[in-house]
Amino acid sequence: MKILIVSSYLPYPLFSGGAVRLFNLLKEISKENQITLICEKRDYQTENDVKELEKICKKVITVNRKKQWSVSNILKSVFSKNSFLVTGHTLPLMRKKIEEELNENKYDLIHVETFYVLQNLPNTSLPIVLVEHNIEYLVYKRFVDQAPKILKPFLSLDVHKIKRQEEECWNKATKLVAVSEEEKKLMGSKDIVVVRNGVDTEKYKISNIKYQTKNPQWVLFIGEFRWIQNINAINNILNEIWPKIHEKNKDLKLWVVGKNIPENIKNKKLENVVFDENAPDKTEEIYKKADILLAPIYVGGGTSFKILEAMASGTCVVTTSLGAEGIVGTNQNQLVIAETSGDLVDSVLKLSKDLEFRLNLIKNARKLIEQKFDWKKISKELEYVYREALK
Numbered sequence: 001m002k003i004l005i006v007s008s009y010l011p012y013p014l015f016s017g018g019a020v021r022l023f024n025l026l027k028e029i030s031k032e033n034q035i036t037l038i039c040e041k042r043d044y045q046t047e048n049d050v051k052e053l054e055k056i057c058k059k060v061i062t063v064n065r066k067k068q069w070s071v072s073n074i075l076k077s078v079f080s081k082n083s084f085l086v087t088g089h090t091l092p093l094m095r096k097k098i099e100e101e102l103n104e105n106k107y108d109l110i111h112v113e114t115f116y117v118l119q120n121l122p123n124t125s126l127p128i129v130l131v132e133h134n135i136e137y138l139v140y141k142r143f144v145d146q147a148p149k150i151l152k153p154f155l156s157l158d159v160h161k162i163k164r165q166e167e168e169c170w171n172k173a174t175k176l177v178a179v180s181e182e183e184k185k186l187m188g189s190k191d192i193v194v195v196r197n198g199v200d201t202e203k204y205k206i207s208n209i210k211y212q213t214k215n216p217q218w219v220l221f222i223g224e225f226r227w228i229q230n231i232n233a234i235n236n237i238l239n240e241i242w243p244k245i246h247e248k249n250k251d252l253k254l255w256v257v258g259k260n261i262p263e264n265i266k267n268k269k270l271e272n273v274v275f276d277e278n279a280p281d282k283t284e285e286i287y288k289k290a291d292i293l294l295a296p297i298y299v300g301g302g303t304s305f306k307i308l309e310a311m312a313s314g315t316c317v318v319t320t321s322l323g324a325e326g327i328v329g330t331n332q333n334q335l336v337i338a339e340t341s342g343d344l345v346d347s348v349l350k351l352s353k354d355l356e357f358r359l360n361l362i363k364n365a366r367k368l369i370e371q372k373f374d375w376k377k378i379s380k381e382l383e384y385v386y387r388e389a390l391k
Contacts, residue, residue: 001386002106004028006098006121007039007113009090010062013281014225015214017305018133021179022113022198024055028379030056033386036105038097040065040089061101063094066206072154078154085136085160086116094120101125109154109389115169130173131195137163142299143228160327176388177382180326193385196326197305198378199312199369206314207288210362216272217250217352220315222283222306229299236296238268238362240341248270252352257286287313291358292351293317295332296344297323308373311365312337316358318347328372334365 011022026035029183037053038222041062053060056057067073068088075085097124101107109127112118119128137159144155176192178184185194221237235258242254254266257279266275278285283306287293293310297320307327312338317323317335324337331337334349351358 001390002034002107002384003036003109003111004098004101004107004126005035005037005039005041005111005113005388006094006117007037008117008315010039010041010045010053012045012047012052017197017259018113020305024198024200024375025382026053028375029383033383034058035102036107037061038063038094038101039113040091040243061097062099063091066091071348073313074239075107077158077161081161083116083165084158086119086163086165089116089120091117091120095122103228109174109386111386112173115166118169118172123275127174128172129175129177129385129389130169130186131177132166132170132183134232135166135186137166137184139299146232146299150179173296175385177385181328193230193381194379194389195385196378197260197308198373199305199308200373201312201370204287204309204310204312206282206362206366209288210314211359216253217291218253218255218289219245219292219294219312219348219352220255220257220286221294222257222286223260225265225307230258230295231262232299233296237294238265238270238273241294241296241344242273242347243271243344244341246270247348248345249352252348252368255290283309285314287315290315291318292348293296293319294344294348295319295323308369312373314362316351316361317365318344318351321346327368329365330367333367334361336361 002037007022009018011019014020014023019271036059037057038061040183042065050060050062073084073087077087098120102124109129111129113131115130115132138160140162144152144159147155170187176193177195178187181194184194196250221234225231237282243250251297256273256275259277261275261277270351287310293315295304295307295317297304304323307317307319311334319335319337320339322339329335337346339348
């Protein structure tokens with residue numbers, strides 16, 4: 001098949017879940033299909049990043065991503081029917097590039113990554129496969145629920161706009177793809193296919209040291225600190241969870257990994273806490289060292305890549321029910337699910353002391369990843385969606 005992929009982001013370097021997902025799917029589907037990628041490019045992304053995509057795509061066309069937080073975008077969204085999200089991704093140059101590509105070349109279908117770039121497509125008779133990484137209006141609603149009261153009226157109106165536009169885009173798609181069964185149900189009765197997030201099982205492996213008792217053990221928190229949900233999560237860990245863990249097990253160490261850790265977080269004086277902004281970019285090396293991933297996720301959607309990668313690497317996962325969304329494992333079998341700070345504390349302490357429990361979790365988690373979350377298998381599911389869209 002000859003496929004035009006239109007994306008809201010350039011999927012390299014692999015610093016975000018979306019980039020990890022699209023890059024790995026492109027790597028697999030390009031083996032038997034011809035791919036042209038048209039996407040937004042951020043300021044920090046380089047021509048070398050584009051070249052990494054050119055190794056697997058026939059052609060890569062980029063459009064500079066405009067600044068989202070601008071007075072112009074805010075005013076446009078306030079005084080129009082468009083949400084702030086869609087306003088920021090409305091790019092006349094992208095639309096022009098897509099029109100030129102469709103006029104000059106014949107394609108079988110268009111694959112769109114995230115609904116909020118769909119408005120850049122010209123009118124076309126080609127089948128459209130729309131892939132949603134999250135239900136965006138629900139993600140934004142969770143933010144609004146935690147926002148200051150003075151901002152809630154404006155933000156709630158914008159969530160309403162996102163919901164309307166997102167659902168309109170779902171109805172325009174020939175085939176709609178969700179990343180989890182939970183989100184499929186929330187999307188409604190339209191013909192929706194689940195294509196899960198995945199893991200490179202050759203890259204993320206279990207090292208032998210995982211099967212040995214180590215003292216001290218490393219509890220990992222890893223995240224991109226540009227995102228408020230990660231800042232909220234680490235503050236919750238440092239203020240509510242870690243002091244109680246350390247009180248009962250002084251051999252454990254907390255390893256906080258990520259770029260741009262805020263100074264007010266790094267300045268917290270807590271015993272056995274290591275802040276690391278210079279950990280290897282190869283996250284598989286991080287998971288080799290970590291024994292337990294602590295991921296209290298309360299805002300977001302889709303399936304967390306750090307949880308999948310940890311499970312593939314033999315790093316036991318302690319998370320919330322939202323963090324476990326999309327992962328078809330069961331509590332206490334492939335991962336540990338806990339909601340309250342007290343339960344999260346107890347779960348980490350149990351894993352630190354109960355070697356048999358930890359080893360069973362490691363074995364069961366790896367088996368699940370190999371069966372359900374290998375990119376090679378997941379790419380075949382996406383290709384099936386393409387074929388169905390062409391019928």
